[in-house]
Amino acid sequence: xxxxxxxxxxxxxxxxxxxxxxxxxxxxxxxxxxxxxxxxxxxxxxxxxxxxxxxxxxxxxxxxxxxxxxxxxxxxxxxxxxxxxxxxxxxxxxxxxxxxxxxxxxxxxxxxxxxxxxxxxxxxxxxxxxxxxxxxxxxxxxxxxxxxxxxxxxxxxxxxxxxxxxxxxxxxxxxxxxxxxxxxxxxxxxxxxxxxxxxxxxxxxxxxxxxxxxxxxxxxxxxxxxx
Amino acid sequence: xxxxxxxxxxxxxxxxxxxxxxxxxxxxxxxxxxxxxxxxxxxxxxxxxxxxxxxxxxxxxxxxxxxxxxxxxxxxxxxxxxxxxxxxxxxxxxxxxxxxxxxxxxxxxxxxxxxxxxxxxxxxxxxxxxxxxxxxxxxxxxxxxxxxxxxxxxxxxxxxxxxxxxxxxxxxxxxxxxxxxxxxxxxxxxxxxxxxxxxxxxxxxxxxxxxxxxxxxxxxxxxxx
Amino acid sequence: xxxxxxxxxxxxxxxxxxxxxxxxxxxxxxxxxxxxxxxxxxxxxxxxxxxxxxxxxxxxxxxxxxxxxxxxxxxxxxxxxxxxxxxxxxxxxxxxxxxxxxxxxxxxxxxxxxxxxxxxxxxxxxxxxxxxxxxxxxxxxxxxxxxxxxxxxxxxxxxxxxxxxxxxxxxxxxxxxxxxxxxxxxxxxxxxxxxxxxxxxxxxx
Numbered sequence: 001x002x003x004x005x006x007x008x009x010x011x012x013x014x015x016x017x018x019x020x021x022x023x024x025x026x027x028x029x030x031x032x033x034x035x036x037x038x039x040x041x042x043x044x045x046x047x048x049x050x051x052x053x054x055x056x057x058x059x060x061x062x063x064x065x066x067x068x069x070x071x072x073x074x075x076x077x078x079x080x081x082x083x084x085x086x087x088x089x090x091x092x093x094x095x096x097x098x099x100x101x102x103x104x105x106x107x108x109x110x111x112x113x114x115x116x117x118x119x120x121x122x123x124x125x126x127x128x129x130x131x132x133x134x135x136x137x138x139x140x141x142x143x144x145x146x147x148x149x150x151x152x153x154x155x156x157x158x159x160x161x162x163x164x165x166x167x168x169x170x171x172x173x174x175x176x177x178x179x180x181x182x183x184x185x186x187x188x189x190x191x192x193x194x195x196x197x198x199x200x201x202x203x204x205x206x207x208x209x210x211x212x213x214x215x216x217x218x219x220x221x222x223x224x225x226x227x
Numbered sequence: 228x229x230x231x232x233x234x235x236x237x238x239x240x241x242x243x244x245x246x247x248x249x250x251x252x253x254x255x256x257x258x259x260x261x262x263x264x265x266x267x268x269x270x271x272x273x274x275x276x277x278x279x280x281x282x283x284x285x286x287x288x289x290x291x292x293x294x295x296x297x298x299x300x301x302x303x304x305x306x307x308x309x310x311x312x313x314x315x316x317x318x319x320x321x322x323x324x325x326x327x328x329x330x331x332x333x334x335x336x337x338x339x340x341x342x343x344x345x346x347x348x349x350x351x352x353x354x355x356x357x358x359x360x361x362x363x364x365x366x367x368x369x370x371x372x373x374x375x376x377x378x379x380x381x382x383x384x385x386x387x388x389x390x391x392x393x394x395x396x397x398x399x400x401x402x403x404x405x406x407x408x409x410x411x412x413x414x415x416x417x418x419x420x421x422x423x424x425x426x427x428x429x430x431x432x433x434x435x436x437x438x439x440x441x442x443x444x445x446x447x448x449x450x451x452x
Numbered sequence: 453x454x455x456x457x458x459x460x461x462x463x464x465x466x467x468x469x470x471x472x473x474x475x476x477x478x479x480x481x482x483x484x485x486x487x488x489x490x491x492x493x494x495x496x497x498x499x500x501x502x503x504x505x506x507x508x509x510x511x512x513x514x515x516x517x518x519x520x521x522x523x524x525x526x527x528x529x530x531x532x533x534x535x536x537x538x539x540x541x542x543x544x545x546x547x548x549x550x551x552x553x554x555x556x557x558x559x560x561x562x563x564x565x566x567x568x569x570x571x572x573x574x575x576x577x578x579x580x581x582x583x584x585x586x587x588x589x590x591x592x593x594x595x596x597x598x599x600x601x602x603x604x605x606x607x608x609x610x611x612x613x614x615x616x617x618x619x620x621x622x623x624x625x626x627x628x629x630x631x632x633x634x635x636x637x638x639x640x641x642x643x644x645x646x647x648x649x650x651x652x653x654x655x656x657x
Contacts, residue, residue: 005557005558005559006554006558006559009360009555010554010642013554014554015555018540018547018551018555021514021542021543021547022540022542022543025542026542031388033259070503073377083536084257084540084541085537086538086539086540087537088504088532088534088536088537089532089537089538089539089552089597091504092282092502092527092530092531092532093552093555094555094556095524098555117236130451131387135440147615153372153376153385154373156378157356157369157372157373160360160365160533161358161359161360161369162361163359166403167355167356167359170352170355171352171355171373173348173352174345174348174349174352174377174381175376175377176380177345177380177384178380178383178384178387181387181388181473182387193475193543205383205386205387206381209383209632212379212383213376213379213380214377216375217376220372223292223368223372224369224372226503226504227364227365227368227369227504239597295506362465363465363466376648
């Protein structure tokens, strides 16, 4: 059997598919992420009560919820491999990059599910109405890509450590800070009103960020994965 | 040996000069007591060294990944430790200044305060990772990768933070380089400041080389090194 | 011609010496047994050979026709069976095989998976979740996964761990038939397995 009969993309999707199947049967990560987001949203909603803070604050809160929900679940794909002992055979079975992209896509799917569920709830519970949906969605998509893209390698790093939970958040925060700042600015414009001119500066940070962080992660991933 | 004396002498000279000469700030332009601005001679060099240490640590991290020589890991950690110390110093002196002039110890919309705080968090995260990895090889490799990731993120922050906080900055910006890029300090101030900068850097280098020798001797006692 | 050269290999973890002055030369078709009491570093040596750990001093070099192979190149030829290796409990036997085949770039039919399972004595168990397998069954599945690759570098840590008598026979037969098409290295404490290999590497003296 020639071993090039499976394309690189097919290998990547095989990894993603395997993670989806395992996740579907055990549901560790998705439950964690959804519950965390729901609880945080509820706490914020209850805490705000009847007061309606301005749209800038809402934009920040939206990403606070997404950030912490992501922190509660995105490291699972690597932690699970280490803890169940399957990391070893995975390392020997395929190229590091296949693993990296396979799991990156998986995390992106998790974030997509999270976003789809949280956005309507956020709008309803907190009575926010995005003035400009296109801008909001641009921010959401690019933000999710950045979240997944920048934290996949961190998840791989944390999987080898002894105190995984809080470490993932601690390590991810400085890495994600540029992303959060830029994407909150975009969401502020989406909520409060404004045009594409207002977000161009943030996009000039966000798009290079997504590209650079994924590129750097690709370059460094093998060092982490092979340890 | 002579340069140790030189550092000692220069540092003493800087401290004395900082207090004996006129305050670097024009009393008409300063908020609060112009005397407080003397801290500028110490605070800015500390922040500079903190940032320098970060860069040095990252360079050693890259070298470790390229050569797998544990000596580079030792060097990287050392630079990070010293960087942390100077970051704390810079944060504290900055905070004192903030209290004296603007009335509060901390202000989140002040970009330089945010920057030094982030640097502190980065150092903290770096050491948190290291302490969570028992295996020396893994520790060195993963913290080196983290170092590089932080550096990339820091580059983005350097571009994004000023844009976001430009309107809010109360940080004295005209005292060193004005909007045309000319150095605006009076010559006395300039001499003291740049001497201080040089002395702090030399101090960093001296502590660093001492600690490095110490660390290498400690490592030597472990066979296999 | 595939070759493995281990030259004056030493490994220390900090102040603790695991082993030193390990030398081994294997060519395609040759085999070696790493023997020694528990804790003597057999697993560590295998990890070094696999490239998942780095020597403190000395060299481990895989080469083909005189050209040194890097990790990505020899990884493709290599398979491992080990107590430290786990398969995916949440997937069935078939799903595990499908995954590992695909991700290694191989297309295999269900029939081929079936015959592989037969070979290791797991006939008809392909649709059960691996989480429900006994440890003996898991061990057999590990061999099935390893054989997917048709490995030319075959590393086996404790070949008969968790296996009953019939399992051992199956596995020893598999090893014997694979030997001539690979560089085989087994790490074992079982005297009966010493004869599976020609050369020896003794640890923990």
